[in-house]
Amino acid sequence: MLFAIFRESLDKNEVEFELPDGSTVDDLQSAFGERFENVRKYISLSRVAVGNEFVGGDHVLRPENVVSFIPPVQGG
Amino acid sequence: MNSVILTTDPLDVNSTVAMVSSPFAGAIDVFIGTVRNSDEGREVSALYYEAHAEMAKSQLSKILQETKREFDVIHQVVAHRLGLLKVGEPSTIIAVASAHRAEAFSACRQIIERLKVDVPIWKKEHFKDADPEWLGV
Numbered sequence: 001m002l003f004a005i006f007r008e009s010l011d012k013n014e015v016e017f018e019l020p021d022g023s024t025v026d027d028l029q030s031a032f033g034e035r036f037e038n039v040r041k042y043i044s045l046s047r048v049a050v051g052n053e054f055v056g057g058d059h060v061l062r063p064e065n066v067v068s069f070i071p072p073v074q075g076g
Numbered sequence: 077m078n079s080v081i082l083t084t085d086p087l088d089v090n091s092t093v094a095m096v097s098s099p100f101a102g103a104i105d106v107f108i109g110t111v112r113n114s115d116e117g118r119e120v121s122a123l124y125y126e127a128h129a130e131m132a133k134s135q136l137s138k139i140l141q142e143t144k145r146e147f148d149v150i151h152q153v154v155a156h157r158l159g160l161l162k163v164g165e166p167s168t169i170i171a172v173a174s175a176h177r178a179e180a181f182s183a184c185r186q187i188i189e190r191l192k193v194d195v196p197i198w199k200k201e202h203f204k205d206a207d208p209e210w211l212g213v
Contacts, residue, residue, distance in 0.1 A: 052134035072212030074211045
């Protein structure tokens with residue numbers, strides 16, 4: 001799922017990726033950066049969540065996972 | 077009672093405080109975050125807040141569970157407004173009731189500090205004389 005700078009720059013709320021079995025969050029970020037070069041610079045600033053939980057780059061993704069890219073948070 | 081509110085409606089201090097009042101409380105600490113009219117010398121006209129609502133609620137609930145465990149909290153509520161806010165309007169209200177003031181102060185401080193780190197809410201600044209910008213990127 002896409003929010004804030006990602007959502008607005010791509011004019012999309014979500015995108016789908018097909019990745020090989022065993023792919024990690026790092027792999028998804030690479031694939032995302034290749035497909036959407038205009039927002040690649042924001043990926044290194046962002047965290048990633050699966051469902052409602054933050055996960056690390058080595059987290060292995062499953063086909064049913066809903067992944068969110070979380071740019072630097074600014075609540076309050 | 078732990079309560080998390082995300083809403084596009086204006087926040088109301090009195091009704092938020094009423095949510096945590098209790099005959100067992102000797103203190104209620106309230107934090108109100110408001111929209112400031114400038115940022116690093118630039119004149120701000122409004123702020124737009126966006127959230128990953130489901131995750132934000134989940135993260136805020138976890139934060140309240142932590143403060144409940146750590147401090148002697150009776151009731152606590154965190155409310156965050158979303159959408160376009162004018163200068164001076166409250167964006168965040170946190171109210172914590174406890175038997176004694178030290179716990180209420182500590183819990184309230186911890187909630188806002190944790191919110192600023194781990195809750196997926198984003199802010200876009202609208203300026204008087206420049207294009208809007210997402211903060212932090």
